[in-house]
Amino acid sequence: MPTPMPTSTPTSTATSTAQALVAPGKGLLAADESLPTMTKRLARIGVESTEATRLALRELLFTTPGLEEHVSGVILFDETIRQRTSGGALVPELLAGAGIVPGIKVDRGTVPLAGSPGEVVTQGLDGLRERLAEYAALGARFAKWRAVLRIDTGLPTPACVHANAHALARHAALAQEAGLVPVVEPEVLMDGSHSLERCAEVTAQVLREVYAELAGQRVALDATLLKPSMVLPGTLSPETEHLEDHVVAGRTVAVLRDTVPASVPGIVFLSGGQSPQQATARLDALNKLAAPQPWQLSFSYGRALQAPVLDAWRGDPANTAAAQAVLAERARLTGAARAGRYHRDKEPAAPVAG
Template sequence: MATSTPSTTPASTLSGTAQALVAPGKGILAADESLPTMVKRLARIGVESTEDTRRSYRELLFTTPGLADTVSGVILFDETMRQRSSTGAFLPEILAGAGILPGIKVDAGTVPLAGAPGELVTQGLDGLRERFAEYAALGARFAKWRAVLRVGPLLPSSACVEANAHALARYAALAQDAGLVPIVEPEVLMDGSHGTERCAEVTRQVLRQVYAELARQHVDLASTLLKPSMVLPGTTSPEAEQVSDDEVAARTIAVLRDTVPASVPGVVFLSGGQSPQQATARLDALNRLGVHQPWQLSFSFGRALQAPVLDAWRGEPENVAPAQAVLAERARLTGAARRGCYERTEEPAVPEPLGPGAGG
C-alpha cells in the first residue's frame, strides 16, 4: 500500500489542502450529482426529487457518525453548497465542523464537440473566475472538473483529447488563482467493447496531454489531485468478466508511472460503473501493489459509496440511522482498501455492477 510521512504543511495552504485530502487511510466522497441525476437516483428507490428530499438525503450523508475517520472531503453540487440543514446550519458548515473539507463541482456538463461526431467536450469556463470567488466565500476548499473520453477503434480523436485537456488546465489554473485545489478528472469511459490494452493506450494518451496542458497553464502540480478511471476493459468486452483485480491494478499503475509527475500528491480514483465491491477490491489491489509509488493512491467514490445507502434509506425518516450505519460500514471497508488491508470476506452478497456511465 502507499505510505508517506504525515505532512507538516499547513492545511491552510493549497499544497497542504491537497495533502489533507489524500491523508493516509482517507479519501473523498463524491456527492456532486446534478439535479437531473438526483431525479434518477431517487426515482430508483421510489422517492420524488424535491429540494426537501435532496436536503434530507444530503444531511443523512454528512451527519453520519465517524464519517471523518475515512472521508477527508466531500464534493458538492451548487445547490448543496447553499442548502441549510434541518437545524438551520449550512451543509458545508456541517462538513467543516466535522473536520471534512467541502469541495465543489464547477463544470457545466458536456456538449457535442464540433467537428468530432460522437465526441464530447466539457463546458463551464465562462464566468468561472467569478463563480470560484463565490464558492470560496461559501467555504469551498477544493474543486472538481470532469472530462469524458469515449473509446472506440478511432476514438478518442486527437482533437477531443486536446480540447478536453485544455479545458481541464484552464479550470485548474483558475481554481488555484481563487485559492482552491483543483481535482482534474479525465474519465475514460467504460462503455464499449474495447479491451484492457486499448483502455491503457487511451488513458496514457489522455494523461500525457493533460499534463502537457497543465504545464502550459503554469499549474502548480503539488497543489492538484488527479481523478482518473482505472484501466478496465469495456463493459461489453469479453475481458470484462475475466480481468482480475491484480491485473487492473498492475495496468493502472503502469500507465500512471508513464504519465503522472511525482509532484502530484495523490491519485483519487473514480469508481465508474463498478459495483461497490469491485471498486473497493481494486482500490485495495492498487494499494497493495503500489506501496513504493510517489503518489497516495486514494478514492473519490460516488455511487460505490452511495448506492447501498440509498437502498437502505428509501426516503423514510425511520431509516436514517440504518442508512448511516451502511455508509459508515462502506466507508470503513473503503478506508481499509485505501490502506491495502481490505478483506472481501467481510462483504455481504455481491450485487450486479452498476452499469456503464454510472460516474463517481
C-alpha cells in the same frame, strides 16, 4: 521549444489541503450529482426528486457518525453548497465542523464537440473566475472539473483529447488563482467493447495531454489532485468476465507511472460503472502492489459509496440510522482498501430496510 515549467505559487494552505484530502486511510465522497442524475437515482428507490428530498439524502450522508474517520472531503453540487441543514447550518459549515473539507463541482456538463461526431467537451469556463470566488466565500476549499472521453473505432480523436485537456487545465489555473485545490477528472468511460490494453493506450494518451496542458497553464502540481478512471476493459468486452483485481491494479499503475508527475500528492480514483465491491477490491489491489508509489492512491467515490445507502434508506426517515450505518461500513471498508487491508469475504450482508 521546451514546455514552460509551472510557475503558479498557490498558498501553503492549498498545498496542505491537497495533502490532507489524501491522508492515509481517507478519500473523497462525491456527492455532486447534477439534478438529472439525482432524479434518476432517487427514482430508482421510488422517491421524488425535490429540493427537500435531495437535501434530506445529503444531510443523511454528511451527518453519518464517524464519517470523518475515512472521508476527508466531500464534493458538493451548486444547489447543495447553498443549502442549510435542518439544524440551520450551511452545508459547508456542517462539513467543516466535522473535520471534512468542503469541495465543489464547477463544470457545467458536456456538449457535443464541433466537428467530432460522437464526442463531447465539458463547458463552464465562461464566468468561472467569478463562480470560484463565490464558492470560496461559501466555504469550498477544492474544485472539481470532469472531462468525458469515449473509446470507439477512431475515438477519442486528438482534437477531443486536446479540447478536454485544455479545459481541465484552464479550470485548474483558475481554481489555484482563487486559492482552491483543483481536482482534475479526465474520465475514460467503460462503455464499449474495447480491451484492457486499448484502455491503457487511451488513458496514457489522455494523461500525457492533460499534464502538458497543465504545464502550459503554469499550474502548480503539488496543489492538485488527479481523479482518473482505472484502466479497465469495456463493459461489453469478453475480458470483463474473468478480470482479476491485481491485473487491473498492475496495468493502471503502469500507465500512471508513465504519465503522472511525482509532485502530484494523490490520485483519487472514480468508481465509474463498478460495483461497490469491485471499486473497493481494485483500490485494495492498487495499494497492495509491492513497489512504493510517488503519490497516494485514494478514492473519490460517488455511486460506490451511495448506492447501498440509497437501498437502505428508500426515502423513509425511519431508515436513517440503518442507512448511515451502511455508509459508515462502506467508508470503513474503502478506508481499509487505502492501506491494502480490505477483505472481500468480510463484506456485510445487504441490510433490510424497515
